[in-house]
Amino acid sequence: MNEHLTIPGYDRTKRIGFWLLVWAAYLVLTAFSVDAAFRRYHEFGTGWSWDLAYYNQWFWTLGYGDGTISVRPIASYAIEGPSVWKANYLSPFRLMIFPVHYLRPDPTTLLAIDCVFFWMLIPAAAKLVLDESGSRIAALAALVLIPLTPLVMPLAANDFREMQVAVPFALIAVAGWRQRHRGWAGLGIGGMLACRQEWAVVVAMLPLIPARTSERPETTLRWTRAAVYLGIFWFAFAFLGYLRITCGPSSTSAYLKQFGGEKPRLRETLTTAWDFLWIGMSAWIFPALLAPRVALVGLPWVWSLASGKWAIRFIGAEQWHHVRYCAPYFALFLAAGLIGWSRLWNGIRTRTNAKAAPFVLGLLWIVMAVWLVGGHQRMIALMGGIPDPVPAEDVEPLWRIMAEVRPEDGVVAYYDLTAPLSNRQRLFSYVLNVNHPKGWPSALEPDIRYLFLEKGLKPVEIWESQNFRKIWSGRAYEVWRRDLPNSRD
Incomplete structure (x- = not known):
């Protein structure tokens, strides 16, 4: 009856089939996200168009321009540019994907890259659950639940962000760290550090996560030293040193000072923390309690986000793009939830009657799914309140x-x-002074030919006196063009 279990290659066939299903799910989710991202982009519904313009112009000018940017993001501690090498963040990942953008220089290339990397969390999660539980069914059951996690929706939709790209690398790092596998741990840690400097803090805290099996104290000490030294070096010397060189000595203290922020009231902090725990991760919080040391690594990110500045309730407003700062919290609590799920799965299988175990496991999965769907619906309602910019x-x-x-x-x-409009050397905006072009608004330089403005922004005489003429007026915006001498435009 069970002769097929002894057939050589039977387990190999099941293993291949499992990974085919995993990668098929990855491809479907990636394709869906890319299509949705392109549609939002066409409708001017990206998370924050100015940030996407910055990234695209950064890549474009590096490959086709003069190496300077006019789209200059500001932070409390520094202003980027005009050189592409003067940045507010440390992200070698950009250089890794530069050849791809060079072949197709367009913002949609970056949107696609973000989706391709973000949804790598599916195979990364499959590896983590498979390593922890030894069960392919447990892994597949968990994978079905992941897209229902409320925070997945805004993170997957939030343009191109290095913070979000690091999510699958964090899961791989946890899996490799628990397994004490140098290759997987190195890939995960290297990927996190390549994305943004904040992930160096996560790397330095990895020693809080225990190995999956017992080991000699000297092995634990060796892994601990490697992670702590690497994390501290990358943040304190590589990033802060880079910031000091490019942005000045005061930028390092200003960067660290920003984490102090305003002192929120305890009620506001607890309310916001509840938002992140309940609306953000939903049912994953409960299995995460079975992996407390993994959850502990993510706990500081909950507290730092709970000042109210990045509260999930702001996802319903134009500031929703700040959800990228939830990425470390999301990755670590998802890792804790997946490990806890694996332990729960194995515990039920070993401690429950063989006939009752499938029923109990199925009931557990249904409860998780219903809970996650509830949080997911709440997230849909919040994002549905985001105003259409155009x-x-x-x-x-x-x-x-x-x-x-x-x-x-x-x-x-x-x-x-x-x-x-970011595939060009000279692109400006007018909301903040730092983004103004020279001579704004009454004496613009001759090479400024197009104005895409809110209707009625300034008296028409200001534009007409500079030889601009209105070529289109819509419901919310109007476009002015200054024709060149002898132009037939």
């Missing part, structure tokens, strides 16, 4: 005009319209 009737006319703008044309545009 009215539907303005979308196609704006794209038609943007197609006429040449790479050498200087452009001033409202934040929400900047990403599609």
Whole structure:
């Protein structure tokens, strides 16, 4: 009856089938996310168009421009640029994907790259659960639940962000660390450090996570030293040293000072922490309690986010793109939840009657799924409240005009319209002074040819006196163009 169990290669066939299912799920989720990202981009509904414009211009000018940017993000401790090598963050990952962007220089390339890497959390999670439980069924059951996790929705939709790209690397790092596998641990840790410097703190805290099996004290000490030294070196010397060189001596203290922030009231802190725990991770919090030392690594991220500044309730507003700062918390609590799920799965199988175990496990999965769906629906409702930056009737006319703008044309545009215009050397906005072009608004330089403005921003005489003429006016925006001498435009 069980002769097939002795057939050579039977387990190998099941193993191949398992990973085919895992990678098929990854491809489906990636394709769905890429399609959704492209549609949002076309509708000017990206997380924050100015940030996407910055990333795209950074890559574009590195490959096709003069190595300087005009889209300059600001932080409390520094302002990026104009050189591409003067950045507020340390992210070697950009250089790793530069060849891809060079072959297809467009913001949608970055959107696709983000989706491709973010959804690698599916095979990474499969490896973690399989290592912990030894059960392919447990791994597949967990994988079905992951896309229902409320925080997955905004993280997957939030443009191109290095913080989010690191999520699968964090899961791989935890799996490799628990397994004491140098290759997997090195891949995960290297990936995290390549994305952004905040992940160095996670690396330095990995020693809080125990190995899966008992080991000699000297082995534990060796792994602990490696992680702590590497994390501290990358953050304190590589990043802060880079920041000091490029942005000045005061930038390092200003960077660290920002984490103090305002002192929130205890009630606000607890309310926001509840948002992250309940709406953010939903049912995963309960199995995460079975892996307390893994959850402990993620706990500081809950507290740091709970000042109210990045509260999940702001996901319903235009500031929702700050959800990227939830990435370390999401990755670590998901890892804890997956490990706890594995322990729960094995515990039920070994301590429950053989006939009752499948029923209990199925019931557990259903309870988890229902709980996650509830949180997911709440997240959908929150994101449904995000205002559309561009009215539907303005979308196609704006794209038609943007197609006429040449790479050498200087452009001033409202934040929400900047990403599609970022394949050029001179792109500015007008909301903050640091983003203004020289001479704004009454004496713009001659190479500024297009203005994509909010309707009625300034008296028309200001633009007409500089030889701009209005070429289109929609419901919320208007476009002005300054024709070149002898131009037939």
